[in-house]
Amino acid sequence: LAKTTQPISMDSYEGQEVNITCSHNNIATNDYITWYQQFPSQGPRFIIQGYKTKVTNEVASLFIPADRKSSTLSLPRVSLSDTAVYYCLVGGPGRGSTLGRLYFGRGTQLTVWP
Amino acid sequence: DTEVTQTPKHLVMGMTNKKSLKCEQHMGHRAMYWYKQKAKKPPELMFVYSYEKLSINESVPSRFSPECPNSSLLNLHLHALQPEDSALYLCASSQAVGFYGYTFGSGTRLTVV
Secondary structure, eight states, X not given: OOOOBOOSEEEEETTOOEEEEEEOTTOOTTOXXXXXXXXXTSOOEEEEEESSEEEEOSSOEXXXXXXXXXXXXXXXXXXXXXXXXXXXXXXXXXXXXXXXXXXXXXXXXXXXXX | OOOEEEEOSEEEEOTTOEEEEEEEEOXXXXXXXXXXXXXXXXXXXXXXXXXXXXXXXXXXXTXXXXXXXXXXXXXXXXXXXXXXXXXXXXXXXXXXXXXXXXXXXXXXXXXXX
């Protein structure tokens, strides 16, 4: 199972763009990269998922280089309400004992200041 | 309906009590999950159900007993818990096992006294 490494914490100010990078050196060919956001005492919320190149939705963009050994979550113009823990997860359909085993790493605590 | 609903939101139980946590979804998802989260830690996988059958048990102590009565409902039965079992218990669902766009519930905050 691919292990992920993220910065433990990041700080930003309102209105800035925030980029959170995740390393996943042993990502498997059929693995996808998924990012979740979690506020205190709430369940994680799905943000975005991608396999390669760039994916964009209404809240974020996900950049994945050709070698797929890392990925970057980009949050445009953050606000105070974006203060949360962001998790990068890697997993795919897998086979056998790996199927369904989606593990959370330590995540990145993003703090947005006024 | 695009939500996973967990009840109760808060639960305090003694070490000799028996209680159950409930999770419900009506999105037609065929995979459901239980995670446990301690303060300041990431969620830890406990159980995975696929098409109402238990497919993964992450060596969870037998005082935690999962049950999936139907495709919309997931229960976690608790018995003889320890204070260290106090945590936020999260339920999630996905289209199927292997599809990682999970929908999580808000969790049940469990305190064992």
